[in-house]
Amino acid sequence: MTLPIISQTISKGEIKTTVNDKGDTLVIMNLEDAKFILSDLLQYEVTDSLLNIYVERDSLNTEKITLKDSIVEKLNLQNSNCKEIVTNLEEIISNKDSEIVLKEDTIKQQKKEIKKQKFLKFLGLAGSVILPILTLLTLL
Amino acid sequence: MFKSKIDIKTIFILVLGAVVILLLFRPSKDINTHEEELLNLETRNKVLLQDNDSISSINIELMNDVVILEEDVEEINIKLEDSTKEIEKLKKKKNEIPSNVIIMDANDVTYNIADYLERRN
Numbered sequence: 001m002t003l004p005i006i007s008q009t010i011s012k013g014e015i016k017t018t019v020n021d022k023g024d025t026l027v028i029m030n031l032e033d034a035k036f037i038l039s040d041l042l043q044y045e046v047t048d049s050l051l052n053i054y055v056e057r058d059s060l061n062t063e064k065i066t067l068k069d070s071i072v073e074k075l076n077l078q079n080s081n082c083k084e085i086v087t088n089l090e091e092i093i094s095n096k097d098s099e100i101v102l103k104e105d106t107i108k109q110q111k112k113e114i115k116k117q118k119f120l121k122f123l124g125l126a127g128s129v130i131l132p133i134l135t136l137l138t139l140l
Numbered sequence: 141m142f143k144s145k146i147d148i149k150t151i152f153i154l155v156l157g158a159v160v161i162l163l164l165f166r167p168s169k170d171i172n173t174h175e176e177e178l179l180n181l182e183t184r185n186k187v188l189l190q191d192n193d194s195i196s197s198i199n200i201e202l203m204n205d206v207v208i209l210e211e212d213v214e215e216i217n218i219k220l221e222d223s224t225k226e227i228e229k230l231k232k233k234k235n236e237i238p239s240n241v242i243i244m245d246a247n248d249v250t251y252n253i254a255d256y257l258e259r260r261n
Contacts, residue, residue, distance in 0.1 A: 039241040102174040
């Protein structure tokens, strides 16, 4: 029996069909051509698998972009909130400054009043000593 | 005797003394403690602090959401990494096909074509 590899009588690129005794239609081609076809078929099969993975990756990337957009949106909102907190704190500081100014004014008034009261106290004490002496001196 | 001592000079001294007493001991004006203004400022500050607390709570919630979203992104990254490995594997397999097919004999070619047709169907 002759080995298939050396039994080629049909040339490359040539394809013949024949019907055998049983009525089957046989397609005859060079073994090298059959290998090319098989190689292409298997490569196309792998390419199909690759295409499916790329489609899946595309879907995953789209989902990832959506999630990243949500993250950016939330971070922007957070940033905006932080700015509002800062604005509020600045207003609080301004209010505290106003409070300090008002309290300083009150303290200033109170100091003035204390000074006056001290002077009156001194005057009262002085008067209570000097006036009787002067009266006595005048009467004598 | 007492009456004779009340002359113009004494009256002048008494009047002067009365004026001095009135000037010195006049009722002092009330100290303005700005109570109402201070109360308004304190109330406003309380409101602002409460607002800040509310905003901080919202920010904490937002941060939790971001953490969850980042975990989801990380899961997707792992899937993408796996798919990259799978792609590399398939590319390698695809490149190896011609060299594997070229060394096949007729039986292997027939078997593989039959196998492909079976998978396709």
